[in-house]
Amino acid sequence: xxxxxxxxxLTTLLFIIRGWRQIEGCLEQERIALFQLKSFFNDPIELKExxxxxxxxxxxxxxxxxxxxxxxxxxxxxxYARRSTSNGYLNVSLFLPFEELKSLDLSNNKIEGFxxxxxxxxxxxxxxxxxxxxxxxxxxxxLSKLKSxxxxxxxxxxxxxxxxLRYLQGEKMQPIMNLEVLDLYGNFxxxxxxxxxxxxxxxxxxxxxxxxxxxxxDIRGM
Ligand SMILES: *[C@@H]1O[C@H](CO)[C@@H](O)[C@H](O)[C@H]1NC(C)=O
Ligand SMILES: *[C@@H]1O[C@H](CO)[C@@H](O)[C@H](O)[C@H]1NC(C)=O
Ligand SMILES: *[C@@H]1O[C@H](CO)[C@@H](O)[C@H](O)[C@H]1NC(C)=O
Numbered sequence: 001x002x003x004x005x006x007x008x009x010l011t012t013l014l015f016i017i018r019g020w021r022q023i024e025g026c027l028e029q030e031r032i033a034l035f036q037l038k039s040f041f042n043d044p045i046e047l048k049e050x051x052x053x054x055x056x057x058x059x060x061x062x063x064x065x066x067x068x069x070x071x072x073x074x075x076x077x078x079x080y081a082r083r084s085t086s087n088g089y090l091n092v093s094l095f096l097p098f099e100e101l102k103s104l105d106l107s108n109n110k111i112e113g114f115x116x117x118x119x120x121x122x123x124x125x126x127x128x129x130x131x132x133x134x135x136x137x138x139x140x141x142x143l144s145k146l147k148s149x150x151x152x153x154x155x156x157x158x159x160x161x162x163x164x165l166r167y168l169q170g171e172k173m174q175p176i177m178n179l180e181v182l183d184l185y186g187n188f189x190x191x192x193x194x195x196x197x198x199x200x201x202x203x204x205x206x207x208x209x210x211x212x213x214x215x216x217x218d219i220r221g222m
Contacts, residue, residue, distance in 0.1 A: 001192035033097035041081035143167035165196035
């Protein structure tokens with residue numbers, strides 16, 4: 001081999017190795033997607049490690065967890081990461097790149113609803129097993145959307161504005177969702193809402209204190 005082609009080969013190899021090492025540990029499209037989340041989760045102090053620098057390993061950023069085998073983001077903790085005096089609507093399209101996302105904590109962010117007119121909530125949150133919505137402003141209608149998330153096992157809806165559980169009812173009394181843990185503490189539910197929980201046939205743990213339930217409650221057959 002000529003010396004010249006040897007050097008060309010060597011530099012090419014070095015480039016390949018460098019490029020490979022840069023993406024190691026974090027997918028570039030997920031890093032970009034994380035950075036884009038900062039337009040909504042805008043706290044200047046939180047998420048400061050989330051930078052728009054090509055090759056930065058987002059799996060090592062605070063509040064992000066990756067699967068070390070697939071190197072995909074599996075958990076995002078966005079608890080109290082938004083600073084705003086007004087309520088907001090979160091665009092679920094922003095979560096589409098996280099194809100293996102299993103756990104998402106959106107608590108304490110003054111979120112009133114999801115914007116999902118272009119993509120369905122299901123396509124963005126398909127793999128979610130845990131969804132934390134503690135202390136936001138979601139109302140009853142959120143339940144009709146979450147109903148399609150069949151992988152969801154734990155749903156934390158403490159301190160929201162849920163007044164009615166009728167959206168948990170499947171058509172013709174079919175069981176819906178495979179929820180195992182449901183926390184509805186601190187909403188505005190009353191005794192009538194308990195009948196709608198029949199649709200949750202996998203439920204193992206329910207918290208419904210701090211609502212407007214009265215008297216003694218018979219939960220046999222539920
Ligand atoms: C991590 O990814 C591998 C390969 O895709 C998969 O087999 C495994 O179940 C994943 N583990 C978790 C905890 O998601
Ligand atoms: C939601 O995000 C998508 C992708 O970034 C964008 O195309 C769409 O216009 C956004 N929707 C709203 C209502 O902001
Ligand atoms: C419930 O929330 C949805 C989405 O934010 C909104 O469109 C609807 O008007 C709200 N309904 C009530 C009764 O507040």
